Amino acid sequence: MLIKLLLYSLLYFLSACSSKEEEAPIRELPTPQQASIDRDASQAELFQRSKKLYGEQLYSVALSPLESLKIRFPSGPYFEFASLKIADAHYESGNFLDASIAYEKFAETFRNSSAADYALFQGGQSYSESYSGVGRDYSPLRKAISNYDQLIKLYPDSRFINLAQKKRQETYQKILESEFVVREFYTRLEKPEAGVAREQSLQKDLADAYKSLAQEINSTSITLSEANQLHAERGTIAE
Numbered sequence: 001m002l003i004k005l006l007l008y009s010l011l012y013f014l015s016a017c018s019s020k021e022e023e024a025p026i027r028e029l030p031t032p033q034q035a036s037i038d039r040d041a042s043q044a045e046l047f048q049r050s051k052k053l054y055g056e057q058l059y060s061v062a063l064s065p066l067e068s069l070k071i072r073f074p075s076g077p078y079f080e081f082a083s084l085k086i087a088d089a090h091y092e093s094g095n096f097l098d099a100s101i102a103y104e105k106f107a108e109t110f111r112n113s114s115a116a117d118y119a120l121f122q123g124g125q126s127y128s129e130s131y132s133g134v135g136r137d138y139s140p141l142r143k144a145i146s147n148y149d150q151l152i153k154l155y156p157d158s159r160f161i162n163l164a165q166k167k168r169q170e171t172y173q174k175i176l177e178s179e180f181v182v183r184e185f186y187t188r189l190e191k192p193e194a195g196v197a198r199e200q201s202l203q204k205d206l207a208d209a210y211k212s213l214a215q216e217i218n219s220t221s222i223t224l225s226e227a228n229q230l231h232a233e234r235g236t237i238a239e
Contacts, residue, residue, distance in 0.1 A: 038068040047078045054085060059092040084115055091126055100126035100143070107150070117158035120151040124164065128171055144171050 046069040053062035070082040087102035103123035107116050124147035127140040148168040
């Protein structure tokens with residue numbers, strides 16, 4: 001009973017921090033002719049082509065020159081640029097699982113990059129977006145929290161710190177909502193033992209969530225609009 005009351009109070013508190021879902025972007029696909037051109041282009045040509053396509057919001061099409069740039073020129077000056085923009089292109093195309101993997105790989109490979117904290121934040125966002133909804137497997141949400149935690153631990157001076165804390169709380173909210181619905185389902189099926197088992201596994205999450213509520217999660221050093229602007233500006237890191 002106490003856990004249920006805690007769930008209600010936490011969900012009510014965190015609901016004020018929820019953000020509106022964005023519409024999925026329109027996807028485009030590269031042509032075989034483009035792939036052939038990208039195989040023969042120089043790295044400078046691939047860099048310029050990928051920037052142009054990305055700037056025109058043809059994210060899926062931009063993946064072809066970006067991937068060619070990364071694969072063919074691993075020691076070139078645009079390798080870091082390509083690695084990050086591949087993740088961004090997947091994210092903007094709605095391929096959130098691919099984006100999360102690419103962001104995590106970037107953060108691991110380029111720990112000293114000025115964009116490493118951004119990659120961890122976006123990795124968390126990608127995992128959160130890949131979550132299928134209440135009652136479904138929420139392992140992507142746990143991975144999202146892991147990304148936010150790494151950002152907070154590794155980059156304490158990051159502009160994304162407070163925003164990551166806020167997103168971390170919102171992700172906990174999704175986990176709690178999912179658990180609440182599932183345990184109510186077991187209760188209706190008159191299988192209280194299953195509900196009790198899930199409740200026990202959730203207690204650590206509750207403890208972590210309430211501990212984090214002591215922080216000022218509504219104050220951010222960077223707003224969502226500023227984060228979006230920074231996201232767009234990341235295309236210039238290799239210039």
